[in-house]
Amino acid sequence: MFVMMMISTIIFLISMIVMILASILSKKTFMDREKSSPFECGFDPKSSARLPFSIQFFLIAVIFLIFDVEITLLIPLILTMKITNMMMYLYVSFFFFIILLLGLYHEWNQGALNWMN
DSSP states (O other), rough: OOHHHHHHHHHHHHHHHHHHHHHHHHHGGGHHHHHHHHTTTOOTTTTTSSSSSOOHHHHHHHHHHHHHHHHHHHHHHHTTTSSSHHHHHHHHHHHHHHHHHHHHHHHHHHTTTOOOO
16 A cells, blocks of 8 residues: 555656646747737737638638538549449539539639639
8 A cells, every 4th residue: 555655656746847847848938929829710810809701711611612522522423433334424524524613613703712802
C-alpha cells in the first residue's frame, strides 16, 4: 500500500512539474497577438462582429458543395463503365456533363466566380 501511494505521489509531482514548466515556457508575448487572434473565414477579427456576411464566401461554399456531390456521382459512373452498355453509358455521361457545364455557365454568368468588382 505504501509503495502505491509513493508511486502515485511521484507521478503527481512529475506531472505538476511538467505542467508548471510548460506554462512558464509557453507564455505569449504582445508580438504574438496576431497569431493568437481567432480566425474566421470572411471576417476581420479586429473589426465589429455586426457586419453583414459576404455573399461571395457563401456562393463559393455552395459551389464547393455542388462539385463535391458531383465527385460522389462521378465515381460510380467510372466504376460501372465496364459492366454497362457503352452507348447507354455515353448517353448518361454526356447528359451528366451537360448539366454540370450548364450549372457552371450559369454561375459564371451570374458573377459568382468573380472575386473582383
